[in-house]
Amino acid sequence: MYSIQELQSIIDKAVKGTSYPAEPKELYEPIAYLMSLGGKRLRPALVLMATDLFGGDINDALAPALAVELFHNFTLMHDDIMDKAPLRRGKPTVHAKWGDSVAILSGDVMFVKAYKMMIQVKPQILADVLDVFNATAIGVCEGQQIDMNFENRGVVEVDEYLEMIRLKTAVLVGGALKIGALIGDASKQEADNLYQFGENLGIAFQLQDDILDVYGDPLKFGKQVGGDIISNKKTYLLIKALELAKGDDLIELKNWLAKPDFNSEEKVNAVRNIYNNIGIKDLSENLMQSYAQLALDNLDKINASQENKSTLMDFADMLIKREH
Amino acid sequence: MYSIQELQSIIDKAVKGTSYPAEPKELYEPIAYLMSLGGKRLRPALVLMATDLFGGDINDALAPALAVELFHNFTLMHDDIMDKAPLRRGKPTVHAKWGDSVAILSGDVMFVKAYKMMIQVKPQILADVLDVFNATAIGVCEGQQIDMNFENRGVVEVDEYLEMIRLKTAVLVGGALKIGALIGDASKQEADNLYQFGENLGIAFQLQDDILDVYGDPLKFGKQVGGDIISNKKTYLLIKALELAKGDDLIELKNWLAKPDFNSEEKVNAVRNIYNNIGIKDLSENLMQSYAQLALDNLDKINASQENKSTLMDFADMLIKREH
Numbered sequence: 001m002y003s004i005q006e007l008q009s010i011i012d013k014a015v016k017g018t019s020y021p022a023e024p025k026e027l028y029e030p031i032a033y034l035m036s037l038g039g040k041r042l043r044p045a046l047v048l049m050a051t052d053l054f055g056g057d058i059n060d061a062l063a064p065a066l067a068v069e070l071f072h073n074f075t076l077m078h079d080d081i082m083d084k085a086p087l088r089r090g091k092p093t094v095h096a097k098w099g100d101s102v103a104i105l106s107g108d109v110m111f112v113k114a115y116k117m118m119i120q121v122k123p124q125i126l127a128d129v130l131d132v133f134n135a136t137a138i139g140v141c142e143g144q145q146i147d148m149n150f151e152n153r154g155v156v157e158v159d160e161y162l163e164m165i166r167l168k169t170a171v172l173v174g175g176a177l178k179i180g181a182l183i184g185d186a187s188k189q190e191a192d193n194l195y196q197f198g199e200n201l202g203i204a205f206q207l208q209d210d211i212l213d214v215y216g217d218p219l220k221f222g223k224q225v226g227g228d229i230i231s232n233k234k235t236y237l238l239i240k241a242l243e244l245a246k247g248d249d250l251i252e253l254k255n256w257l258a259k260p261d262f263n264s265e266e267k268v269n270a271v272r273n274i275y276n277n278i279g280i281k282d283l284s285e286n287l288m289q290s291y292a293q294l295a296l297d298n299l300d301k302i303n304a305s306q307e308n309k310s311t312l313m314d315f316a317d318m319l320i321k322r323e324h
Numbered sequence: 325m326y327s328i329q330e331l332q333s334i335i336d337k338a339v340k341g342t343s344y345p346a347e348p349k350e351l352y353e354p355i356a357y358l359m360s361l362g363g364k365r366l367r368p369a370l371v372l373m374a375t376d377l378f379g380g381d382i383n384d385a386l387a388p389a390l391a392v393e394l395f396h397n398f399t400l401m402h403d404d405i406m407d408k409a410p411l412r413r414g415k416p417t418v419h420a421k422w423g424d425s426v427a428i429l430s431g432d433v434m435f436v437k438a439y440k441m442m443i444q445v446k447p448q449i450l451a452d453v454l455d456v457f458n459a460t461a462i463g464v465c466e467g468q469q470i471d472m473n474f475e476n477r478g479v480v481e482v483d484e485y486l487e488m489i490r491l492k493t494a495v496l497v498g499g500a501l502k503i504g505a506l507i508g509d510a511s512k513q514e515a516d517n518l519y520q521f522g523e524n525l526g527i528a529f530q531l532q533d534d535i536l537d538v539y540g541d542p543l544k545f546g547k548q549v550g551g552d553i554i555s556n557k558k559t560y561l562l563i564k565a566l567e568l569a570k571g572d573d574l575i576e577l578k579n580w581l582a583k584p585d586f587n588s589e590e591k592v593n594a595v596r597n598i599y600n601n602i603g604i605k606d607l608s609e610n611l612m613q614s615y616a617q618l619a620l621d622n623l624d625k626i627n628a629s630q631e632n633k634s635t636l637m638d639f640a641d642m643l644i645k646r647e648h
Contacts, residue, residue, distance in 0.1 A: 142348055144429060
């Protein structure tokens with residue numbers, strides 16, 4: 001079975017080998033630009049990995065894998081407009097470079113291109129693959145909306161947060177794997193089990209992201225450590241801290257959340273200290289581990305060789321032990 | 325065969341009978357709102373009409389027809405953001421009512437819903453139907469981009485304008501008909517002929533729209549007569565007038581185009597007078613008629629009963645003789 005690194009590199013090569021029409025350049029240059037900014041290519045690699053797991057030919061899964069990467073980048077292009085984000089992977093976002101209208105329309109075309117790649121599967125599985133893709137796309141949009149709604153809400157419960165990251169992040173991890181499984185001729189039941197593996201792993205992945213944002217090594221993390229704290233982002237860490245903090249810790253935490261002007265480093269250190277006082281890191285890591293364990297339980301149920309399954313286990317392990 | 329009015333009413337009933345998930349309401353309320361604003365439901369009616377033309381069951385075409393209406397309204401939702409339009413069918417646009425972010429994301433979900441409806445066809449034609457739908461969607465996006473580019477250009481040629489409206493408007497008319505034809509088990513050749521009928525008719529339709537904008541009866545038109553003149557929109561009428569006007573007419577026309585402040589009624593009347601001096605209305609109507617004739621020639625080639633074809637001829641006739 002291929003290693004995840006091999007699959008990522010196959011995807012990366014295919015992305016680099018993709019060309020777009022020359023005109024209208026306002027539509028196609030932003031697509032080529034965003035796709036060229038890199039990223040880990042994990043989601044499309046998962047499509048290939050799932051096909052490989054069930055003994056399918058990864059060449060049959062390459063177009064749908066690229067569809068997943070196009071779809072993921074389409075959501076980034078539109079999300080960045082909504083979030084007014086100036087940078088993506090350290091480079092100007094599409095809307096910052098070309099304006100909102102270009103980013104809206106270019107994103108729309110990107111979404112159609114994703115469908116065009118996705119339908120390049122055997123006729124017998126086309127309807128099933130599209131059902132998964134459509135459900136995934138709706139989930140991701142709903143997750144993004146719920147995430148934006150959280151910004152305007154005082155209190156968010158842990159369960160609501162977990163449902164939001166399930167939709168915004170995890171259904172695409174699950175969907176990518178399920179599509180790959182269908183291409184690899186897995187049964188519906190096997191494909192569903194692999195979906196559940198992916199969904200649970202996706203939740204663990206996002207929790208790890210939230211933890212790294214606060215506790216990551218600045219030299220390895222790649223983004224500004226403490227970004228979530230600076231923006232009062234309602235992650236699991238903050239939600240749990242607001243639930244558990246008492247006395248002075250709670251007063252201080254609420255003060256930091258309410259301050260319109262502050263020194264970023266000071267705020268990040270202060271809030272991290274409060275998290276440390278109430279053991280937020282351990283709580284978060286335990287929760288992440290419990291989702292990782294659920295994922296492994298799902299994998300256990302799948303009828304594939306132990307050797308093949310261990311590649312997925314290694315992948316899960318890599319995701320939750322990653323430092324960036 | 326069903327009349328176009330019967331088909332429009334079937335679509336309207338189906339649109340009104342469609343319900344959307346309750347949450348997140350920011351995603352689904354705007355979809356229900358925009359779909360409830362009405363419109364002629366011509367595009368989805370064409371899907372049914374094409375199925376009917378080839379003796380198919382229009383019930384098989386209802387979901388794809390609604391997909392076409394959802395897709396059309398999705399493009400309106402996003403276009404209205406880009407055009408900063410305050411009103412749509414006399415009511416506040418989605419972005420004016422809920423903000424740009426909601427209009428972007430709600431539109432994205434609408435697009436997925438369109439795909440979900442579109443794939444409700446027999447497995448044997450699914451790939452072909454999706455090929456048409458994807459090509460249509462890409463055409464419409466390219467047309468919108470080219471239309472926006474025209475705003476920032478001094479000179480636009482007639483051929484460029486015709487290519488723009490072909491993409492922005494006509495490919496969807498053709499695409500709707502072709503999808504209906506495939507559902508009615510038409511051969512590829514017949515479906516292509518019907519597509520060409522629709523594309524030519526769509527161009528005629530848009531030219532009639534441009535003519536009505538200048539020469540429509542204010543009591544019947546439904547929109548502000550002269551809106552294109554007020555906004556210096558580069559329609560066929562203006563492009564041709566700039567090509568043909570001479571002497572004082574040309575100077576006056578260019579003056580009106582350059583004026584930042586003006587009385588709207590005065591500008592509309594003055595520009596319309598210049599158009600009258602050089603016979604722009606006749607030229608436009610002749611061009612429109614020539615596309616309508618091309619459409620009828622395409623229809624001629626189609627192997628269907630004269631009675632059925634005459635319903636489509638009546639429809640074409642209605643489109644180019646309409647007053648709103």
